[in-house]
Amino acid sequence: MKTETSAGAGAQVAARLAVYPGSFDPLTNGHVDIILRGLRIFDRIVVAVLTNPEKTPLFSVEERVAMAREVFRGQPRVEVDAFGGLLVEYARRKGACAIVRGLRAISDFEYEFQMALMNRRLSPEIETVFMMPAEAYTYISSRLIREVFAHGGPITGLVPDVVEKQLREKSARG
Ligand code: PNS
Numbered sequence: 001m002k003t004e005t006s007a008g009a010g011a012q013v014a015a016r017l018a019v020y021p022g023s024f025d026p027l028t029n030g031h032v033d034i035i036l037r038g039l040r041i042f043d044r045i046v047v048a049v050l051t052n053p054e055k056t057p058l059f060s061v062e063e064r065v066a067m068a069r070e071v072f073r074g075q076p077r078v079e080v081d082a083f084g085g086l087l088v089e090y091a092r093r094k095g096a097c098a099i100v101r102g103l104r105a106i107s108d109f110e111y112e113f114q115m116a117l118m119n120r121r122l123s124p125e126i127e128t129v130f131m132m133p134a135e136a137y138t139y140i141s142s143r144l145i146r147e148v149f150a151h152g153g154p155i156t157g158l159v160p161d162v163v164e165k166q167l168r169e170k171s172a173r174g
Helices: 029-041 061-071 087-094 106-122 142-150 161-173
Strands: 017-022 044-050 078-083 098-102 127-131
Touching: 017 029, 017 087, 029 044, 029 098, 029 127, 044 061, 044 087, 061 078, 061 161, 078 087, 087 098, 087 106, 098 106, 106 127, 142 161
Parallel strands: 017 044, 017 098, 044 078, 098 127
Antiparallel strands: none
């Protein structure tokens, strides 16, 4: 049976853009998995790296943006950008209809629930969409990657190759 969208055949449908915000210090394969899943639902994803002057990150925002751009080079539907200030204001400026967040475990839920409801209060037209990563990535976090790497543990397969290379270069520089 032939089906048509409710907009009708030939109608222009606005591209659906989502913002995927985070610290990404560093980007992990769990983040990459969420972005790839997001591309199944949204036309474009903006990976928005938080410029956070309160924290002392391992990687500068420029380094984090550069690594994510390298990972998604050749994927025109993914944009990588840095942002500061309120997330919903940024999402609105980008024309996003949604904010994507990954949910790994129940422990993520409380913080994510609070943020989603605050963001909804601030900007009711932007939906928060939670996505679950592949089971293999449910225990990975940027914090654990930093910790394991700092103690010489193996992180191969948990982060993109470019991130692993940058971690090694950073630790070699001391
Ligand atoms: O990966 P993270 O560090 O958990 O991401 C947190 C992030 C960037 C999504 C959150 O800190 C954020 O949105 N910061 C921007 C400031 C803001 O809008 N705060 C209010 C959120 S309810």
